[in-house]
Amino acid sequence: MYSYDQLFNFSKEVFIAMGHSEEMSLSAAKVLISADLRGVDSHGIARLKGYVRLWEVDRINAQPKIKVVHETPSTAVVDADGALGLIAGPEAMKIAMEKAENVGTGWVSVKNSNHYGIAGYHSMMALDKDMIGISMTNASPLVAPTFSKERMLGTNPISVAIPADKQPPFVADMATTTAANGKLEVLQRKNEEAPLGWVQDKEGKPTTNAKGVQEGGALLPLGGDRDHASHKGYILGSIVDIFSSVLSGANYGPWVPPFVSFIDPLPNLVGEGLGHFFGAMRVDAFRPKEEFLGHMDNWIERFRNAEPVNSGVKVQIPGDYERGMEAERSQKGIKLLDPVIEDLKGLGDKFGIKFL
Amino acid sequence: MYSYDQLFNFSKEVFIAMGHSEEMSLSAAKVLISADLRGVDSHGIARLKGYVRLWEVDRINAQPKIKVVHETPSTAVVDADGALGLIAGPEAMKIAMEKAENVGTGWVSVKNSNHYGIAGYHSMMALDKDMIGISMTNASPLVAPTFSKERMLGTNPISVAIPADKQPPFVADMATTTAANGKLEVLQRKNEEAPLGWVQDKEGKPTTNAKGVQEGGALLPLGGDRDHASHKGYILGSIVDIFSSVLSGANYGPWVPPFVSFIDPLPNLVGEGLGHFFGAMRVDAFRPKEEFLGHMDNWIERFRNAEPVNSGVKVQIPGDYERGMEAERSQKGIKLLDPVIEDLKGLGDKFGIKFL
Numbered sequence: 001m002y003s004y005d006q007l008f009n010f011s012k013e014v015f016i017a018m019g020h021s022e023e024m025s026l027s028a029a030k031v032l033i034s035a036d037l038r039g040v041d042s043h044g045i046a047r048l049k050g051y052v053r054l055w056e057v058d059r060i061n062a063q064p065k066i067k068v069v070h071e072t073p074s075t076a077v078v079d080a081d082g083a084l085g086l087i088a089g090p091e092a093m094k095i096a097m098e099k100a101e102n103v104g105t106g107w108v109s110v111k112n113s114n115h116y117g118i119a120g121y122h123s124m125m126a127l128d129k130d131m132i133g134i135s136m137t138n139a140s141p142l143v144a145p146t147f148s149k150e151r152m153l154g155t156n157p158i159s160v161a162i163p164a165d166k167q168p169p170f171v172a173d174m175a176t177t178t179a180a181n182g183k184l185e186v187l188q189r190k191n192e193e194a195p196l197g198w199v200q201d202k203e204g205k206p207t208t209n210a211k212g213v214q215e216g217g218a219l220l221p222l223g224g225d226r227d228h229a230s231h232k233g234y235i236l237g238s239i240v241d242i243f244s245s246v247l248s249g250a251n252y253g254p255w256v257p258p259f260v261s262f263i264d265p266l267p268n269l270v271g272e273g274l275g276h277f278f279g280a281m282r283v284d285a286f287r288p289k290e291e292f293l294g295h296m297d298n299w300i301e302r303f304r305n306a307e308p309v310n311s312g313v314k315v316q317i318p319g320d321y322e323r324g325m326e327a328e329r330s331q332k333g334i335k336l337l338d339p340v341i342e343d344l345k346g347l348g349d350k351f352g353i354k355f356l
Numbered sequence: 357m358y359s360y361d362q363l364f365n366f367s368k369e370v371f372i373a374m375g376h377s378e379e380m381s382l383s384a385a386k387v388l389i390s391a392d393l394r395g396v397d398s399h400g401i402a403r404l405k406g407y408v409r410l411w412e413v414d415r416i417n418a419q420p421k422i423k424v425v426h427e428t429p430s431t432a433v434v435d436a437d438g439a440l441g442l443i444a445g446p447e448a449m450k451i452a453m454e455k456a457e458n459v460g461t462g463w464v465s466v467k468n469s470n471h472y473g474i475a476g477y478h479s480m481m482a483l484d485k486d487m488i489g490i491s492m493t494n495a496s497p498l499v500a501p502t503f504s505k506e507r508m509l510g511t512n513p514i515s516v517a518i519p520a521d522k523q524p525p526f527v528a529d530m531a532t533t534t535a536a537n538g539k540l541e542v543l544q545r546k547n548e549e550a551p552l553g554w555v556q557d558k559e560g561k562p563t564t565n566a567k568g569v570q571e572g573g574a575l576l577p578l579g580g581d582r583d584h585a586s587h588k589g590y591i592l593g594s595i596v597d598i599f600s601s602v603l604s605g606a607n608y609g610p611w612v613p614p615f616v617s618f619i620d621p622l623p624n625l626v627g628e629g630l631g632h633f634f635g636a637m638r639v640d641a642f643r644p645k646e647e648f649l650g651h652m653d654n655w656i657e658r659f660r661n662a663e664p665v666n667s668g669v670k671v672q673i674p675g676d677y678e679r680g681m682e683a684e685r686s687q688k689g690i691k692l693l694d695p696v697i698e699d700l701k702g703l704g705d706k707f708g709i710k711f712l
Contacts, residue, residue, distance in 0.1 A: 072460030104428030
């Protein structure tokens with residue numbers, strides 16, 4: 001078991017060793033380890049080695065000049081200059097919130113970035129300011145649209161965070177696929193099969209093979225098959241792709257650079273890096289704050305108390321699971337898998353930082 | 357077979373007979389019949405009788421004073437004053453577009469409204485102005501959240517319309533359930549069963565009974581069951597509900613007034629009428645218009661040419677199906693079912709308007 005502080009400090013030191021400033025390293029470590037804390041193990045410190053490798057092949061710039069390249073009172077495009085998305089994300093979200101402060105809402109599309117950790121970290125930044133936060137990103141192409149054999153989209157998550165008053169906030173953070181990659185990794189480790197509707201094989205046929213994606217297949221959009229409206233998952237992933245990259249000038253669809261350093265980006269790229277999209281809406285840009293927050297409390301209470309199918313399993317509010325994990329792991333610490341510990345020891349050796 | 361003009365003119369006359377102005381009647385008929393034209397028969401003229409019945413029980417105001425009650429440079433809340441959503445929708449979308457003209461984007465939440473036809477009509481209004489249009493609405497509670505026996509949400513659709521240059525636009529318009537009610541109605545008429553994942557029975561158990569909702573069950577959120585991420589459909593429907601009604605002051609969740617006139621709204625309502633949410637984003641608020649439109653063309657062409665599973669079935673772009681229907685029905689006319697024709701004749705008799 002590792003404490004939050006241990007993982008945070010180690011990651012921060014690694015980011016510094018890559019050449020990032022103290023401030024950027026602190027910001028990146030905070031985003032990264034928020035994933036471990038909230039139970040999204042696939043997006044946390046387990047990815048640190050991947051980020052380092054991308055930096056080693058010059059696909060991450062540790063001294064980026066992140067800047068606004070186009071704007072209106074409620075919008076901006078940010079050029080992340082090859083930064084870690086872990087650093088560009090919070091910068092861009094801050095700009096969206098400043099614009100919301102001024103004109104009610106702010107919308108920022110980011111190009112020339114990299115993976116940005118969990119989508120929910122960025123949307124949740126808005127909560128303290130009584131704003132609704134929105135965050136989405138495209139990612140390495142692993143998902144086949146309905147009727148396609150080819151991988152055209154990433155798991156392209158959408159996060160929406162909505163403040164309440166006495167109730168904890170509504171925090172949705174979802175991949176637009178039936179199952180996130182992390183869930184398949186769990187099955188792969190246990191050598192178990194996946195339910196139909198998660199993966200197709202390289203011929204485009206439904207499969208229960210949890211390793212189907214590695215064997216040339218693809219993840220399936222939310223819905224899973226045509227009868228269960230997989231075209232809607234494809235629609236959602238496409239909207240994320242277009243807002244993140246066609247609006248900003250980043251790469252979209254199959255051109256999004258892969259997260260793994262051993263696969264080169266495609267030739268003849270259509271944009272720069274990968275893209276994100278952020279939004280912030282002041283709730284009092286719509287109605288008095290107290291009214292909004294009071295009704296959100298009521299919304300949450302009413303849904304929590306919806307009559308359950310099974311009296312032992314209550315209806316959940318988006319964010320409940322992650323909040324539970326955060327409470328538990330803040331107290332008891334974070335467990336890492338052996339291969340992850342090995343990776344971190346390796347990084348420690350590489351940079352002369354001790355991993356506890 | 358009926359021509360677009362026949363159905364449009366008849367509906368317009370009915371709206372006038374209800375006491376609407378010429379201008380409002382024209383606007384409402386245009387939205388209503390756009391559904392028939394685009395192949396969404398459940399939301400078109402088949403609903404005209406339902407709107408009239410709501411008016412008869414004083415739940416629709418034919419002489420509404422639609423007004424902005426709260427605003428910032430990029431946002432507004434509109435009080436629809438009990439109008440048809442078919443009338444309030446385009447009014448509110450126009451306000452969103454004016455704000456986008458001024459500050460880059462515009463976001464309008466509407467209260468005290470009624471059903472607004474197809475979501476896609478409103479989002480598509482933005483296309484001519486080289487804006488991205490967004491439209492969503494809550495609706496009569498028919499959908500059970502994951503783990504719930506109780507109906508808490510409507511089919512709460514989301515529509516996003518994105519302009520392109522030489523390619524036709526990307527127009528997504530999707531219920532946040534696995535299947536829209538219209539699809540179940542088709543099965544009911546044929547006495548066929550529904551795939552598992554569309555409906556649960558009144559005990560909350562999965563069922564293939566296409567009449568399950570009428571028999572006390574519920575529609576299921578996109579995903580269908582927990583293994584296929586129905587919580588994501590529940591999240592999407594919830595976001596639509598909150599943006600449409602908690603932001604505006606309309607009713608949300610189980611309090612949304614039912615579309616049918618013979619079920620009274622619940623006592624102790626939490627807001628006024630039902631709610632919609634509209635957004636407009638100028639594409640040139642993010643990057644030069646030509647660049648954006650050119651890359652959208654490229655996005656659409658690349659996805660259309662994704663390698664298909666079956667060489668006879670190409671990957672589709674959102675909006676292709678409805679465009680095909682519109683082309684066909686503009687030429688060949690619109691076929692109505694006998695019960696719909698009977699309803700329309702009845703309306704004609706009631707108001708002294710001849711239905712051809």
